[in-house]
Amino acid sequence: PAATHGTFMLWRQLLSLSLTNQPLLTSNFSSTPSTIQICQIMQPDDANVAGNVHGGTILKMIEEAGAIIGTRHCNSQNGERCVAALARVQCTDFLSPMCIGEVANVSTEITYTSKHSVEVQVNVFSENIFTGTKKLTNKATLWYVPLSLKNVDKVLKVPPVVYSRQEQEEEGRKRYKDQKLERMETKWRNGDIVQPVLNPEPNTVSYSQSSLIHLVGPSDCTLHGFVHGGVTMKLMDKIAGIVAARHCKTNIITASMDTINFHDKIRKVTFTSNKSMEIKVLVDADPIEDSSQKRYWAASAFFTYVSLSQEGRSLPVPHLVPETEDKKKRFEEGKGRYLQMKAKQQGRAEPQP
Numbered sequence: 001p002a003a004t005h006g007t008f009m010l011w012r013q014l015l016s017l018s019l020t021n022q023p024l025l026t027s028n029f030s031s032t033p034s035t036i037q038i039c040q041i042m043q044p045d046d047a048n049v050a051g052n053v054h055g056g057t058i059l060k061m062i063e064e065a066g067a068i069i070g071t072r073h074c075n076s077q078n079g080e081r082c083v084a085a086l087a088r089v090q091c092t093d094f095l096s097p098m099c100i101g102e103v104a105n106v107s108t109e110i111t112y113t114s115k116h117s118v119e120v121q122v123n124v125f126s127e128n129i130f131t132g133t134k135k136l137t138n139k140a141t142l143w144y145v146p147l148s149l150k151n152v153d154k155v156l157k158v159p160p161v162v163y164s165r166q167e168q169e170e171e172g173r174k175r176y177k178d179q180k181l182e183r184m185e186t187k188w189r190n191g192d193i194v195q196p197v198l199n200p201e202p203n204t205v206s207y208s209q210s211s212l213i214h215l216v217g218p219s220d221c222t223l224h225g226f227v228h229g230g231v232t233m234k235l236m237d238k239i240a241g242i243v244a245a246r247h248c249k250t251n252i253i254t255a256s257m258d259t260i261n262f263h264d265k266i267r268k269v270t271f272t273s274n275k276s277m278e279i280k281v282l283v284d285a286d287p288i289e290d291s292s293q294k295r296y297w298a299a300s301a302f303f304t305y306v307s308l309s310q311e312g313r314s315l316p317v318p319h320l321v322p323e324t325e326d327k328k329k330r331f332e333e334g335k336g337r338y339l340q341m342k343a344k345q346q347g348r349a350e351p352q353p
Ligand SMILES: *[C@@H]1O[C@H](CO)[C@@H](O)[C@H](O)[C@H]1NC(C)=O
Pocket: 027, 028, 030
């Protein structure tokens, strides 16, 4: 591990040197297009055994596209060089499943800038390139903050975006204020510790509870050594998927992901309805190479999964048995979120999990 770490540090230095010290090929970004699209063909690696692309794979693509457009925008004036770091992902629904062989088309656009943050909206389409059929699979809103390349603890200013309509700025400001409020509220929640239980009963919370430990490597990180938001979301979806599969023992797919705030690993089923289950994922970061730093809470989110038959029809989900008062309370809270989400979806008349 020491040798790997050394190589990693060297690699990081080399790359950041080439980024910051060499003259840039073009010095002007004034012609920066305000949207970008990424297309990628979905491979077996990206999917589960039934051929459904993992929600986490899609989340990772969304975050990559957002980081590119965000970083490009934040460097569009000749100020201090910076990288756009993911601060928040708003709740996103997986509207239809994507399959191996389809092309994922991720389109991003900068929709609002505040003094220190950038809002990026993303649409994901799945395209069957043989028939030309296209389906909207996700809509997501991400917030990034620009961190200085020289000192990643320093948040830089964001160049203002040019709006094509004046209302766009007003609407954006409202979204900015709403998310800021919500972000402060969620700071108070969370922070559970998951205790393992010996020989738990089937269908209880403890039965499917799982944790995943992942050693962060160079391929998970930005050139400046912090983990890509997309990598974290992919891991969160992976562990939530394990929990859902343990609970249902069927093919399960991600139906939605609640808002994630990245503040600075583990997770559990909190609630099941007849057709869906909600799984809470907690991410702890443990700086193993620096004993002066304590383990810290990095992010948390609720994922919703549905269970599918071999024909792709939705199956009933086994009822969850909350064993303790605390788990019962969480179950009731989950039910509240479920009913709220259902009401919202009916309002939008979109497919529901
Ligand atoms: C960069 O943009 C500025 C103003 O937008 C312009 O005056 C300057 O000539 C441009 N430089 C290059 C190298 O294109």
